[in-house]
Amino acid sequence: MAFATKDLEATHRFYEELMGFPLIHAEQTSRPAADGAPAGHLKHVFYDIGDGECIAFFFVRNMGEQADYSTDVSSSVGLPVWVNHVAVRATPQQQADVRERMAATGTKPLMELDHGWCSSHYYLDPNGIMVELCVDTTGIQPDPAGALEVMRAAVPAQAPA
Secondary structure (H helix, E strand, O other): OEEEOOOHHHHHHHHHHHOOOOEEEEEEEEEOOEOOEOOEEEEEEEEEEEOOEEEEEEEEEOOOOOOOOOOOOOHHHOOOOOOOEEEEEOOHHHHHHHHHHHHHOOOOOOEEEEOOOEEEEEEEOOOOOEEEEEEEOOOOOOOHHHHHHHHHOOOOOOOOO
């Protein structure tokens, strides 16, 4: 997963200091000014989110981005903030540690949900991206036929009263 950030320091503080995901790699690239275009620069940073996975962020300047680009992945395209989000497997201790670090900054979870098969705490990062810390409880019991039935079921025209 890779996303954009306009503020590397705020992103770093959120992911490493508050979420507890260590910064493990960073790259920097520049392109010279040419044909009237200014020099371009990018930084690409990687945070270890566990299980051999990383979340990465690009900081770009003059690399073809629009001046008013948005870094969130839901609200700017007209969706509720919870639709497009990052889900990270966590332990109960990680969830508790993040809650404590966030509380020390006055930050509460955006949402806390017990899905039955997992328990999730949701936080909003400085880029407007929702991050879910998900602790498996019973875990998902695979049911391909039932899942396909739900996936293909008709959606009511209006929400039930």
